[in-house]
Amino acid sequence: MDLIQVTRSSMPEFEEYIEEIRDLWDSHWITNMGIKHNQLEKELLAYLNTPNITLFTNGHLALECAIAAFNLTGEVITTPFTFASTTHAIVRNGLDPVFCDVNPDDYTIDVERLEDLITEKTSAIIPVHVYGNICNVYEIERIAKKHNLKVIYDAAHAFGVTVDGVGIANFGDASMFSFHATKIFNTIEGGAITYKDEKLSKVLYDIKNFGITGPETVEYVGGNAKMNEFQAAMGICNLRHVNDDIKKRRIVVERYMEQLAGIEGIKLMKSQPGVQQNYSYFPVVFEGYQSNRNDVYDILKNNNIIARKYFYPLTNSYECYKGKFNIEHTPVAKYISEHVLSLPLYSDLALEDVNRICALIRNSNE
Numbered sequence: 001m002d003l004i005q006v007t008r009s010s011m012p013e014f015e016e017y018i019e020e021i022r023d024l025w026d027s028h029w030i031t032n033m034g035i036k037h038n039q040l041e042k043e044l045l046a047y048l049n050t051p052n053i054t055l056f057t058n059g060h061l062a063l064e065c066a067i068a069a070f071n072l073t074g075e076v077i078t079t080p081f082t083f084a085s086t087t088h089a090i091v092r093n094g095l096d097p098v099f100c101d102v103n104p105d106d107y108t109i110d111v112e113r114l115e116d117l118i119t120e121k122t123s124a125i126i127p128v129h130v131y132g133n134i135c136n137v138y139e140i141e142r143i144a145k146k147h148n149l150k151v152i153y154d155a156a157h158a159f160g161v162t163v164d165g166v167g168i169a170n171f172g173d174a175s176m177f178s179f180h181a182t183k184i185f186n187t188i189e190g191g192a193i194t195y196k197d198e199k200l201s202k203v204l205y206d207i208k209n210f211g212i213t214g215p216e217t218v219e220y221v222g223g224n225a226k227m228n229e230f231q232a233a234m235g236i237c238n239l240r241h242v243n244d245d246i247k248k249r250r251i252v253v254e255r256y257m258e259q260l261a262g263i264e265g266i267k268l269m270k271s272q273p274g275v276q277q278n279y280s281y282f283p284v285v286f287e288g289y290q291s292n293r294n295d296v297y298d299i300l301k302n303n304n305i306i307a308r309k310y311f312y313p314l315t316n317s318y319e320c321y322k323g324k325f326n327i328e329h330t331p332v333a334k335y336i337s338e339h340v341l342s343l344p345l346y347s348d349l350a351l352e353d354v355n356r357i358c359a360l361i362r363n364s365n366e
């Protein structure tokens with residue numbers, strides 16, 4: 001049996017990409033905000049239905065730059081049930097992450113606990129739309145307004161999701177999207193910040209380009225986080241197919257649901273009211289099931305199927321943060337991280353393979 005990975009990058013036909021990059025051989029302009037970059041920016045504004053966007057070479061640097069652009073200070077409230085990037089981006093900006101627990105229904109920040117963590121040092125909230133599940137954006141907005149805090153969403157998982165008909169890019173002060181190869185829409189590596197205040201556009205542009213503001217002026221201690229033309233060309237191609245991809249993923253997800261719903265000890269993600277999802281992940285929580293999460297992982301692995309303990313470990317338990325945080329302060333996140341397994345999901349995953357994966361899980365006590 002061929003190896004089944006947890007995900008598989010979406011790619012256009014070879015010829016489609018070659019056609020898209022042909023112009024670059026004519027212009028010899030291959031990075032620094034060229035025609036492909038500018039075209040992709042326009043197309044993404046339309047797709048995400050949002051007024052402002054800045055593209056980056058990857059999602060992580062996009063988030064680092066966004067945090068820098070808001071000049072945050074002191075403490076930032078976030079969650080540990082996320083990819084390394086979210087926490088690292090806060091720390092690499094010289095800020096202190098304060099970890100809020102997640103709620104047990106959709107694994108996003110628990111808004112009931114959020115307000116208790118706000119101190120006079122708090123400057124922002126960086127919540128994560130986990131697996132494409134949407135945070136309680138309305139309650140977060142209310143709390144942020146009341147305490148005068150910025151809100152930057154880690155929307156790396158939420159490309160194309162809408163809430164009550166509104167694109168997810170429109171909530172908070174800014175949102176970060178990742179266009180990494182493993183994400184639902186990719187530019188090989190890539191990312192973007194969407195934001196409310198159009199004045200941020202110039203700041204983000206400058207920060208991603210060394211802080212250079214004119215031929216002879218450098219106003220910020222910026223870095224280099226520009227998206228190049230080959231990345232943008234890949235994005236232009238992939239964006240043509242992303243809706244089809246999401247439809248195909250939906251069929252895969254529906255097959256998983258059919259095969260695993262209603263089994264004692266297996267908890268599946270519930271759809272959220274008013275939310276149009278993107279079918280980016282299929283996490284399963286094993287609680288009191290005949291086999292535990294690690295056993296299921298091993299059984300699948302022995303059958304050449306690679307699931308992912310995602311997110312495990314929690315970011316507040318990483319070696320690099322040893323002694324700084326206490327994971328017992330985020331018990332729900334700890335519990336979920338120890339019981340969850342993301343099953344393989346991509347647009348051309350064969351339904352027979354989904355059946356086989358589910359059969360292995362159902363027969364895991366044999």
Ligand SMILES: *Cc1c(COP(=O)(O)O)cnc(C)c1O
Pocket residue numbers: 058059060061082083085086128154156157177178179180189190191
């Ligand atoms: C993928 C991801 C990132 C980082 O994005 P890159 O484009 O890989 O740098 C950040 N946060 C979350 C939750 C992610 O899944």
